[in-house]
Amino acid sequence: MRDEASTEEKHGFQAEVGRLLDIVAHSLYSERSIFLRELISNASDACDRLRYLALTSPELAAGDSQFRVTIAPDAAAHSLTVADNGIGMNREELVANLGTIARSGTSAFLAQATGDAAKDLSLIGQFGVGFYASFMVAEKVEVFSRRAGEAEGWRWVSDGKGEFTVSPATEVERGTRILLHLRKDAEEFLDPLRLKTVVARYSDHIALPILLKAGGKEEKLNEAAALWMRPKSEITERQYAEFYRHVSHGLDQPRLTIHWKAEGKIDYTALLFLPGSRPFDLFNPERKHRLKLYVRRVFITDDCADILPGYLRFLQGIVDSEDLPLNISRELLQHNPLLAKIRSGLVKRSLAELAKLAEKDGEAYGSFWDDFGPVLKEGLYEDTEQREALLKLARFRSTRAEGLTTGLTTLADYVGRMKPGQEAIYYITGETVEAAARSPQLEGFAARGVEVLLLADPVDEFWVPAVGGYDAKPFKSATRGGADLEKIALPEDKKKAAEEPQAAGTDALIALLKLTLKDAVKDVRASHRLEASAVCLVADEGDMDMHLERLLKQHRQLDGKSKRVLEVNPRHPVIACLAKRLSQNGGADAVTEAAWLLLDQACIVQGEPVSDTNAFARRLDSALLRAVG
Ligand code: ADP
Ligand code: MG
16 A cells, blocks of 8 residues: 555555564563574575675675674664665565565464463474564564665564555665664663673674674674684584574574585585474475575575485585585586585485484484484485485384384384294384274284384385385285284294184185175185284285375375275184074075175274265164164
């Protein structure tokens, strides 16, 4: 809306920003001083971006190419200015950047906001409030900005309550000046000493000079050298953590810091972090990483897909190359052979560091695995070169008693526990680990003490067949036909029961079940894998796993349905009883009716839909009537 008289345009904040501002204003955030970090971080990004553009268009930075951030408190006016001479913003950019949140998944993320301050703060902790943190300390924020290469300057104003206005402004220097009208309770940020402490704490790693202008004096507050170029021994953990937050836009603590310099055929420095929490957009289909690429200290891009494989997209940080040409377009960069070498170096080193962490601190590694394991597993089918390394890093829940809730196992440990006669690594897939663990197909494995891996990540359906096996042992689904359980001995106490001859008439029963269910199943067989359950469904050898089929259908990748094998447990009382009934007068009719109930039951246990729910209800009713009546 344009107000003719003042040429002032009024805009509403995007709904998500409104929510964010609400949380920001109403949380009693104990560390309000982070607003300064956010503003300095943005200023530094803005200078980085102009420095890059000026490589090819030097006129953009002409006249003022000493990039810097200036902080100036004004006690009389009760305000604080944070200014940079970076790229600046024009009108459209002011509206878009300071009125919306561009990151994908934002609305879904903020929908989780509850109004409970403590919870919402931890949400924000993952998210990063960015520019909007200004409203933690200011009752009104003015932004003066002029885009490099453009003549017109702009003024953006808001009190953070739903609306902001944008209007043309005169005498605006290139870059962005943010004028915070401090709230009464935020006077501390007028005090130069306090400002110094905050900068030292949060922004010491910034590679530009941060100047404090107060009382007619100007003072440089930081070293203004790229943190990653300093020797490791001179960088504190806190500085690393702050740098991590600068690049990740989060507020969490990194789990692991990996900082090294590669020298030799190619020279580069990398500073990578393993995030402390799972970012909310980790499973976005773009699978984008956010690693920042620098060339000799000049920021080039954070959108260079080829520098890190998708399965390591959770890593945050920077790479600074000494060899890549500086004035190369981002498009050409993608095809530079040096990039492939750097990528391979980053992959090897990161995986090696993860292996080290696994060895040193199993618990920390386990929690890393819970957050990022499903992503790392993508590498198992994508990156054959690193397959061995990744298989060593992979962790699994299993049916081993402590496996479900706490313990994770490696494949090597699983193999070490394999039973005599066991030739395969057994696994079962399901919606969740718990659901997989409840599958009736596992009964025979449990009876023999055979451990089964419980897989519940969608990606498992893809890497398992691609990898095929481990240590010369094939992976085999516990839901497949021919699970070879007979080859593995039962413990003595269970042997006797198993050796009991199967109820007379079982074969006849199976034949009748087959005849009755005809096209609804692929086959009916006596089972070795069932103990407590009467029936279960299994995929025939060579057919698609049931869980995978369900998954593909959910994603509409598959029509139709494979037929399953119905396995019956000859030692189960229901089956024995049916076999007996069959030999009696009129038995065939009763058994025909029961056949469908057995199949429906098997479907339900499996989480598969019952083919005819009405018919199922009728059969169940008549069975109940007979039982109770
Ligand atoms: P983020 O930094 O995570 O993108 P912010 O809320 O901090 O989120 O900033 C939003 C956007 O506003 C930035 O991405 C940038 O495009 C723009 N911006 C903020 N501050 C500046 C600045 N000082 N100079 C230029 N652009 C800026
Ligand atoms: Mg920011």
